[in-house]
Amino acid sequence: MTSLPLAASSDAAQSTLSALTPGTTATVIAVDVPGEVGERLMEMGMTRGTRVTLVRRGFLGDPLQVNLRGYMLTLRKAQARLIRVTA
Amino acid sequence: MQIAIAGNPNAGKSTLFNAVTGARAKVGNYPGVTVERKIAPVALPSGQTAQLIDLPGCYSLVARSAEEEIAHHVLTGRLTGERPKLVVCVADATNLARALYLVLQLIELEVPLVVALNMIDVAEKRRLKIDHVELSRRLGVPVVPLSARYGQGLETLLRTIDDALVAPSKPQRFPLGLTEADGITIAALTGDLKRTAGDVTWLLTSNLRDLHFAENDDLEKRVAAARQSLDANTPGSFSRRVIEARYTIIDRLIDGVLDARLVTEDSLTTRVDKVLLHPIWGFVVFMLTMMVVFQTIFFWAQPFMDGVEWLIGALADQLNALIPESLTRSLLINGLLAGVGSVLVFVPQIAFLFLLLTLLEESGYLARAAFLLDRVMRRVGLHGKAFVPLMSGFACAVPAIMAARTIESRRDRLVTIMVTPFMSCSARLPIYVLVIAAVFSSSPKLGGVVSVGGLVMAAMYLVGFLAGLATAFVLKRTALKAPPPPFIMELPTYKMPSAKAVARLVIERCRVFVTQTGVVIVALSVILWALLTFPAHDAATDAERLERSFGGTLGHVIEPVIAPLGFDWRIGIGLVASFAAREVLVSTLGQVYALDADVEPDSPALRDALLADRDPATGKPRFTPLVGVSLMVFFVLAMQCLSTVATVKRETNSWRWPIAQLIYMNTLAYLASLLVYQGGRALGF
Known part of the structure; x- marks a missing residue:
């Protein structure tokens, strides 16, 4: 939906938020979560250029706990998979 | 004069509200929705008094939930016709960027604003530095650092409110930096609808379809058309461009204001x-x-409940002794007092x-x-x-x-x-005890250890639990169809709850229950009393009075309907009476079988009376284990509790849900009992 190319060059270190190892931090490059859920995530501060840390995964890997803009947020793997990040 | 308090959830909005009002707030619902509204007077240093409205906590004013919609409508005066004179936005100092997201929207809506920078003590402890003077200059809005929890900075806030009421601040304008194409469409719509640009942005980014306070169709159509043309522009949808633009502004605002280099x-x-x-x-x-x-x-809670029951019983005894036997006495004791008792309990x-x-x-x-x-x-x-x-x-x-x-x-x-x-609530327990004592107490233990009665009881709890889960599963796919909640939730930092705030909330909940739900319960229990008393109120015995009452007649009338479940008219009367509360079945059966109404559920007298009851046509016992199971299944699934009905009414703010629930649960209970009894009979039980 909002796959917004940051720059012409594509970064080799691209990944998704759900693929991060707990404890690592990455920068959001696109929020592809469709609809209102995606808008809600963005309103909570998940916008392009934001540094996000995956803190931990819940029971059996879902939901996820992330740290962004100095606070803790939870979201499901289904959404985190659609958030593209780069180291 | 109204002053509204807005803020993110967990920003300490309620703490601030309580700290500056002190007096007990009036709590009610906003008209038409189940969003709680809290209002309390606040005395300002100038001597003026204002009404402080606590808005529901929200991250954004874009209406996606009832809370956000209400917050927006109160702020714009659309709900009550009165725009608040001032809005105090509570911002969590440890969460500044996200707090500013709400502040920016308030500025867009052009409401007179004061920012209360709360939890400044926590921010300092975590070595987070905020230049609030510079932030105030950049926003063009007063920013008051404070700690609502420890009462620091409250006087400054109240003085600032006074000043702002006299001379409203001039907030900076923060153009969203949208493209020329966007600007043209918005300008056209702004002129067309004669609304402010902020209001138009709100309309364009909100989900108007699901709102409670629908706009008129014509406006909705124009907004939808404009949104479509805006969404055709790139990059992203219009809503997303607006969100990103706001965060770009926020990043600029906090650059040099927020020093998080040393933050722990x-x-x-x-x-x-x-x-x-x-x-x-x-x-x-x-x-x-x-x-x-x-x-x-x-x-x-049991000793306290016993205490309430003892008190009501003692009061009933006093009234019994004071007033001669009469209809009035019966109404007072069995109608009103019993109703009040079932509220207080x-x-x-x-x-x-x-x-x-x-x-x-x-x-x-x-x-x-x-x-x-x-x-x-x-x-x-x-x-x-x-x-x-x-x-x-x-x-x-x-x-x-x-x-x-x-x-x-x-x-x-x-x-x-x-x-x-x-x-399975605690009121169902006496029914399970009654039935199990009557028909399963003499069953041999399975394998010598497991009692059949205990197993049956556990099964009843399981049946109720599964029925609940299945209902949720179906409801989420039908009447209350919605995608699974996205679970985008803030995990707030741990805080020690304030004893005062907790006590206040507990007292408030009890008060609302007694005054609002309680009235409905008492009224319904008086009606039920009348049903079980008239027209045979002067009958010689309780058993006769009950059998000839409207309720008793109803028990007879419904016998053909409940006979396929294995129930006779006696249980029928019990079912009618137990709509007051499930446990009433025990005392009603006690009366029907001409025993004492104070009978215990596992009393041998009641058990013997049930077991001795034989079908006059066949001479076989009526109350077989199968009838017992059928009765228990009915009680597991049926909605037979006036207090629950009244509570659902109060919590959903309409009769629609409690009535739907009543019909659904009782139909389900009937069908399940029918299946149990007829199925059991077919299998030879």
């Missing part, structure tokens, strides 16, 4: 979360917590449950519990937070349904309210 994390929260969110230890702690909650409402449970629940929520634990349970609850389409109401439902549905308030989404909250009464 909240180490307590980090350490505690390692245990409480641990895949194994987290669940262990959660289970222990739930056991304490359950114990509290199931057992610890819930108060200990409500007080205890809300005490614990408030502690759990205020401390930040409830959000963690939701995180742990999300995966499990999602299966049936419920929010992780639905677990606490469901669990509490095993003690009593009344406080449990009130506990569903912690669930933000209206649909998810409604589903939880609809299924909670399926949990």
Whole structure:
């Protein structure tokens, strides 16, 4: 939906938020979560250029706990998979 | 004069509200929706008094939920016709960027604004530096650093409010930096609708279809058309461009204002979360917590409930002695006093449950519990937070349904309210005890250890639980169709709940229950008394009066309907009477069989009377184990509790949901009992 190319060059270190190892931090490059859920995530501060840390995964890997803009947020793997990040 | 308090959830809005008002707030609902409204007078240093309105906590004013819609409508005066003179936006200093997202929207809506930079003490402790003077200059809005919790900075805030009332600040303009194409469309719509640019942006980014206070169709169409043309522009949808533009402004605003270079994390929260969110230890702690909650409402509230019952009983005895036998006495004691008693008897449970629940929520634990349970609850389409109401439902549905308030989404909250009464509450226990004592007490133990009665009882709890989950599953796909809640939730830092705030909330919940739900319960119980008293109010014996009453007649009339379930007219009367409360079945059967109304559920006299009752046509006993199971299944599934009906009415703010629930649960109960009895008979039981 909002796959917004940051720059012409594509970064080799691209990944998704759900693929991060707990404890690592990455920068959001696109929020592809469709609809209102995606808008809600963005309103909570998940916008392009934001540094996000995956803190931990819940029971059996879902939901996820992330740290962004100095606070803790939870979201499901289904959404985190659609958030593209780069180291 | 109205002053509104806005702010993110967990920003300390309520703490500030309580700290500056002191007096007890008036709590009610906003008209037409189940969003709580709190108002209290506040005395300003200038001598003026203003009405302080506590807005629902929200992250954004774009209307996607009832809370956000209400917040927006109060701010713009669309709800009451009166625009607040001033808005105090509570911003969590430790969470500045996200707080500013709301502040920016308030500035866009052109409301007179003061920012209360709360939790400044926590920010300082974590070595987070905020140049509030510079922030105030950049925003063009007064910014008052304070700690609502410790009462610091409150006087400055009140003085600033006074000043702002006299000379409103001139906020800076923050153009969203949209493209020329966007600008043209918005300008056209702004002129067309004669609304401010901020209002138009709000209309364009809100989901008008699902709103409670619908705009007119014509406006909706124009907005939809404009949105379509805006969404055709790139990059992203219009809403997303607006959100990104706001955060770009925020990043510029905090650059040089917020110094987080030395910031330390909240180490307590980090350490505690390692245990409480641990895949194994987290669940262990959660289970222990739930056991304490359950114990509290199931057992610890018992002495207090006994006390209330004793008091009501003593009062009834006094009235009995004072007033000669008459219809008035019967109305006073069996109608009014019994009604009042059945209201007050819930108060200990409500007080205890809300005490614990408030502690759990205020401390930040409830959000963690939701995180742990999300995966499990999602299966049936419920929010992780639905677990606490469901669990509490095993003690009593009344406080449990009130506990569903912690669930933000209206649909998810409604589903939880609809299924909670399926949990076997403590009022069903006497019925299980009665039936099991009557028909299973002499059954041999399975394998010499497992009692059949205990097994049957456990099965009843399971049946109710499964029926609840199945109902939730179906509701989420039909009447309350909604995608599984997205579970985008803030995990707040742990905080020590303030004793004053907790006490205030517990008292408030009990007061609302007694005054608002209680009235309905008393009225309904007087009606039921009349049904079970007239027209044979002057009959010689209780048994005769009951049998010839409207309720008794109804018991006879419905006999053909309930006969396929294995019930005769005596149980029919019991069913009619037990709509007041399930446990009334025991005393009613006691009266029908001409025993004492104070009969205990496991009394040998009642058991013998039930077992001695034989079908005059066949001479066989009527009350067989199969009839017993059928009766228990009926009680598991049926909605037979006036107090629950009244509570659902109050919590959903309409009769629609309690009536739908009443019809659904009782139909389900009938069909299930029919299946049990007829199926059992076909199998030769």
